[in-house]
Amino acid sequence: MNDSTQTTRREFLLKSGALVAAGLLANPFSSFASVSAKPWTVGEIIDAFIAQVPNAPFAQTVDTIKVGSRDTVVTGVVTTMFTTLEIIRKAIELKANLIIPHEPTFFSGQDETDYLLSDPVFRGKYDLMEKNGITLWRNHDYVHRMRDDGVRIGVVEELGWTNYYQAKSPVLNIPKTNLRELINHIKTSMGVPAMRYVGDLSQPCSKVLLLPGAVGGRRQIEGIMKEKPDVLVCGESNEWETPEYVRAANEMGIKLSMIEIGHSASEEGGSEFVKNWLNENMPGLPAFHIPSGNSLQIF
Ligand SMILES: [Zn+2]
Numbered sequence: 543m544n545d546s547t548q549t550t551r552r553e554f555l556l557k558s559g560a561l562v563a564a565g566l567l568a569n570p571f572s573s574f575a576s577v578s579a580k581p582w583t584v585g586e587i588i589d590a591f592i593a594q595v596p597n598a599p600f601a602q603t604v605d606t607i608k609v610g611s612r613d614t615v616v617t618g619v620v621t622t623m624f625t626t627l628e629i630i631r632k633a634i635e636l637k638a639n640l641i642i643p644h645e646p647t648f649f650s651g652q653d654e655t656d657y658l659l660s661d662p663v664f665r666g667k668y669d670l671m672e673k674n675g676i677t678l679w680r681n682h683d684y685v686h687r688m689r690d691d692g693v694r695i696g697v698v699e700e701l702g703w704t705n706y707y708q709a710k711s712p713v714l715n716i717p718k719t720n721l722r723e724l725i726n727h728i729k730t731s732m733g734v735p736a737m738r739y740v741g742d743l744s745q746p747c748s749k750v751l752l753l754p755g756a757v758g759g760r761r762q763i764e765g766i767m768k769e770k771p772d773v774l775v776c777g778e779s780n781e782w783e784t785p786e787y788v789r790a791a792n793e794m795g796i797k798l799s800m801i802e803i804g805h806s807a808s809e810e811g812g813s814e815f816v817k818n819w820l821n822e823n824m825p826g827l828p829a830f831h832i833p834s835g836n837s838l839q840i841f
Contacts, residue, residue: 580824583613587679588607592684594688595688596689598684598687604682605680607678608648609647618637620642620830621814621829621830623813629832631670633676634676638830639674640679641679643681643834645809653680655668690709692819694752696816696818697809700811712752714752715748715750719748720745721773722744737802737804739802747799748772755805772798773798776800777802778805785802807835817830
């Protein structure tokens with residue numbers, strides 16, 4: 543994290559109150575608010591989150607406990623995108639024994655560990671959590687499938703685009719800018735040093751298709767076909783899919799560009815959203831959002 547990131551996070555914290563005022567942060571458990579300092583178990587926190595999600599709990603979901611137990615009494619929570627060793631150590635320092643990441647912990651979508659059990663990298667992460675009594679619950683599917691996508695709401699807030707946001711829509715009409723300025727805006731508001739793009743830096747941009755994370759080439763291209771945005775802003779994509787589609791469009795003279803923020807930064811606002819939700823619904827329970835940054839460096 544650099545200085546500009548810290549400033550951004552501070553500003554973000556100040557601004558997040560606006561989400562509550564706007565009714566964007568659901569608070570279906572406000573009746574609990576009067577019961578202060580209630581000891582929460584992991585299971586109670588999970589159940590409370592799931593209770594506000596339509597058609598939940600899901601029969602098929604990656605949102606399971608990967609380490610620890612439902613019965614753990616929670617002393618504090620850390621939310622993040624990726625549970626790195628650094629995040630685990632910070633959680634221990636903060637005496638937070640519940641980590642809620644958005645993404646996998648053990649390097650695959652389903653967190654399959656059968657082939658990793660004797661691997662020192664796997665053991666290093668798992669054992670550090672287990673020895674320190676940490677429980678880890680992934681919250682990916684449930685936060686995305688709230689009445690409105692909690693990750694997108696958090697990301698829109700982080701980008702300062704709340705005024706241009708229409709509930710449940712990935713399309714935002716921002717004040718007219720160009721691709722260069724749009725990239726600069728994302729760099730500044732998200733604390734990202736550089737990002738990859740396809741297109742002409744001087745291309746005018748107003749209509750943004752915002753698809754954080756990695757939704758897949760087909761969904762990105764179908765979104766472009768349906769919405770005809772000036773620019774797709776996404777987390778990541780396979781190089782042989784959407785970037786080639788956008789390049790081909792450019793070769794035909796179609797004004798279209800795309801920006802890849804990087805997966806982690808593109809959804810980190812969602813972890814801030816979950817932390818804010820905990821503050822709202824579990825008053826008195828210490829909750830911290832710690833951005834995990836990108837594993838891939840730029841040289
Ligand atoms: Zn996501």
